[in-house]
Amino acid sequence: MFDLQATLRWVTGVIKTPQETAKAYREADPSWSTTFVQLPLPLLVVAGLLGWMVSSVTGSLLGAGFGAALVGIVGGLVWTFVLAFIFDLMAGFFDGEKNFNRAYGLVGLVTVISAIGSVLGAVAWVGWLLSLAAMVYAIYLAYQFVPIFLSVPEDNRFKHIVSCIVLSIVASFVVFGIVGSVMGGMALSRSGVFDADDEVVVSQEADASDSGSLSGMFGGLERQAKLAEQAAADRYDPPSDGELDESQVERYVSVLRKTAALRDRLQKKYEKMDEGEAGLGDLLGGVGDFARIGTAEQEVVKTGGGNWAEHQWVREQLEVARVQQDTSDAVKHNYALFLKYQEEIESLE
16 A cells, blocks of 8 residues: 655655665565555656656656656556566576565665656756766666665675666667557657666766766677677678688687687676775776677677678587587588697687
């Protein structure tokens, strides 16, 4: 049941003393349904309506009518569950405690910032700047709350939050796209806790350096996306006999070697951050690096002027030869090449 006094108490607490409030909410240990009724539901509904009214009065470009505000409210409510699922899922991967009720509690408290921000973001001219500040502060609060709600160890906390950010960016396009389509294709206005265009709040944590970190974060992701696009466009016509050339295997091994070095360097950056308290700049800037870890091999191929399609074909032929060994002349030939480089290949894979 909705309790206005409880909602006001938690909202005030997040604004004034976020750490203490998070610990108190964790101790209360409410179910996800209780959190939903106390925080996201009333906050996003009220914020969506107030934001619509403010944008109508100030003439903000973000104001796209009541229909868009409704889409934003619905999208925001759905988004809280997606975020909670992501935080809960990734907690299991990073030695934390999987508990959806607590993950949703974390998201519910961060929604306070989103709700306040969505109203301020409707103000003409400066709304986008406030949105930027809100996203930074929301990520910061989530980073602080993760050990409290999900018991993620200190040495994994940075990696956990960065992985959640990456997954949330990907998921946001899907969730808000679906909501917008279902509700008539109207443009989304304000709602999501981690949506870059939606979050708004004024915070001392959000300064010029954070803006630079955000540029680094999205710049890094954009770079990886461009490399992936180039790789997808690669084409390769393999030889009719199916035999590998030794130079292809040498290039393949070289790529594996460089990939291992790149991943090791990026991993060491995370380890250094985990040794101490990572700042907001580290947190945001690390998102692009996190994406690089997963696409390191593709990056090595494309930045070296290689053909990704050919690289994948070489990998496949080596794997077939490793399994079959002698089923055809081509397999025998390729298996002989594999044996020549076996030790290094297996040490790098």
